[in-house]
Amino acid sequence: MRDGPGDRAPLGGRPRAPRARRIAPLLTAAGAVTLTALAASLALAVGGHDPGRVASALIGGAFGSPEILLSVTLVRSVPLILTGLAVVLAFRAGVWNIGAEGQVDAGAIAGTTVGLHAGGLPPLLLVPAVLVAAALGGLGWALVPALMRLRLGVGEVITTILMNFVALNLAAYMVRGPLQEGRGVFPQTDAIADAARLGVMVPGTRLHWGFAIAVILAVGVSVLLHRTRTGFRIRAVGTAPLAAAISGRIDADGVAFRTFLASGALAGVAGGVEVAGVTFALYEGLSPGWGYTAIAVALLAGLSPLGVLATGILFGALEGGAGAMQRVASVPAAWVGVVQALVILAVLALDRVRRHGLGALTVPSAVVVAPAQGDGSVG
């Protein structure tokens, strides 16, 4: 799963992997979606719901019309794609960044701050300023766990998760304190300057230019990983750090550190884009957990940056259709979270089967515990 063997950049130049290996991640993804649909249908049927009716409500709420597709599904997919890219980049370097959620918050705080206080600038400067601030915010939030890994050898899984809670509470403080709206009533900021907002990309819809940014960054990460020296080093360090250091003379720790920061920056951009494109303000609970869903998005994509475009839209559709599902089929919107979790489990199981065969799913044999000879011979 870490090396995503089949996701070569489709831009030419790079040798193509054999066909069987190129389509393997696609098969895994398709199998995972199928397994999830089956498991979810079963659970719905047991709960007294008609799976077909639930599915059609969900699909209708996500893809029912071009307007719905653009204004709901694609809009919701933007933060998922951006955070998914952040996770892909980190995981490909062997950095287990579970902190995209906090890095989104940090990016949103930084972006909002610039958007609120630099209103005099023209949009052509202010929008990039907001996004750069957001990237720096996410990068800064990743800096703490990245330094702890580099200097102290502290595993980043725990530190990034803990930083998420710090960011959550920092955002809550900001919207009640330094950045609270002028009226001082609600825990949210004032709206950012008009010049700081991302415009609408398709007139008549809510689809903003953030979607274009997400697509460009997905292509950019793909090109980076597969065409550039830096990307090669990232992949080598991610899949075989010792070989990268010994045979490749690559500074493995340094590459992982820098990629960690870049991953944080990408997640930070997700926060900035959401503020500049959708909410125009910071409030508590801005992210409903994109940073966590991003892990599912990335894994389902086989850690392919371009695959993240597809899986990000798929998960955006799930979230977009959740409301309709609740209204039409009376299934709680929270059910979508269950579906997302099922996807992760299915991907992990299928990936293991693909690598090790069906035997991988058997329970490991019991651990040897005690010598029979010792039984009763003491005390």
Added chain:
Amino acid sequence: MNAGGPRVRMSAIVRRFGSVTALDGASLELLPGEVHGVLGENGAGKTTLLNVLGGMLPADAGTVEIDGMPVRLATPRDAWRHGIGMVHQHFKLVSPLTVLENLALGYRVRGHGMRLPLEAVRRRVSALQERTGLRVELRRTVAELGVGARQRVEILKALLREPEVLVLDEPTAVLAPAETRALFELLRSLAAGGRAVALVAHKLDEVLAVADRVTVLRSGRTVHTARREETDADALVRAMVGDAAATSRAASGAAVGSARLAQLRPPMPGRVPDPSAPTATGSPPPADVVAALEGVSVRRRSGGRGDASSGLLAGESPPALQDVSLDVRRGEVVGIAGVEGNGQRELALVLAGRLAPDEGRARVPARTGFIPQDRTTEGLALDLDLTDNVALAFHDAPSSRGAGGWVGWMPWATLRVATADLIARYDVRATGPGDRARALSGGNQQKLVVGRELRVSGDLLVAENPTRGLDVGATRFVHEELRRFVGRRDGPAPGVVLISSDLDEVLALSTWLFVMAGGRLIEAPDERRSREGVGALMLGAAP
């Protein structure tokens, strides 16, 4: 029961790891009341044989009899049940737990249910400590203990189960001399009590000091068993490295090497820089010197960060590499033999430019080829394809499309051609450059690594156990390529450093022969250029 017979009889034991045969019909008999030494070179199968006895590794073929009864030893639990206790080379203790908790682990007492029978174990351990003199504070956590104390815990753990047979795998490797003496006294007293004790050790004199009988393994077979008073160090070394008949069988390959060496060897004596020679520091080395070490020392590393040198020991242990000086000249193979863990790893990394010395100066070429000893973790990224793996060595090379720095495109088209070329030239059995390295057999993986490093090498190639685990054909291939490389005629010849624990290999290929022992580099004088001579040097004899 057959009174008077051997307590343990292992016969015709075969054990394979993939394509490598670690044990090829080995046998071992342990008598009650004896300390039995098991000797052999690296890879001779000593540890594997004892692991079969300890139930850690099931044998592929062969029989094990305990007191004349055939037994099946599929798990450590089976071995325990038959009274076999094992003390491992790498400790199997839980460091955050106390000594007492470690001893009580897996020790079930009726009526205690799932709880650890700490009090019962404490009483028993105290009695055991009285008897054996194995002093360890039971309240300390294992993490606080030094290696010697940890080993005492391992031995206590084994003895607590009252084994009839005690098996120790290289117990002295981590012990100070005084601790070794104390351990040997304990082993002698255990044997005097009627137990059978089997002991693997690298150091010949230690085995001779403690053992009643000695068994020698070579290439997975038992080649020699004798009572202590019927044998001596020379006979054992001969048995370990191969007797006269075996040497002559291997000589065909070696003779080719020697003939070649006669041409290569320049008529100048002495490779270690003469300290009396007027070489002021900073003066450029002679033109034919491609790499030079001056007084290089390297401390042991405690972790695997930044560099790959692994070390279990930190703190008070001696440096891994001590004051090593060496010149590598064009057209020469510098061969370095030694028992593993005597500093070869660090020397290889320093020469290959992968590790900066802590003291002294290392002048090595910028583009040095390095064949690391573990191709699966250090030589190759198994989950990447062959082009990627070739790119490992070339990703920072300047190319027509840009400088070799932080930015820049990977020259994939060039690399793909180079990979296809390597595959064809070195007969790597693969379907193409897009194969994953994991899909290749060990021999083909090594061919790719060797081919890549020969290609990347400018003036120097460092090869570390380049034929470990390879079959005869692949071994011959690697040797031929190394010879051809060092004899290159189309330009200034490069230098090669061959670091190997395979004596035949070093003897056959080297222009100059050195031995690493205890972190120091010792030049083997000409009269020592034989398996016996070098073997004795490796085991600590004076040159």
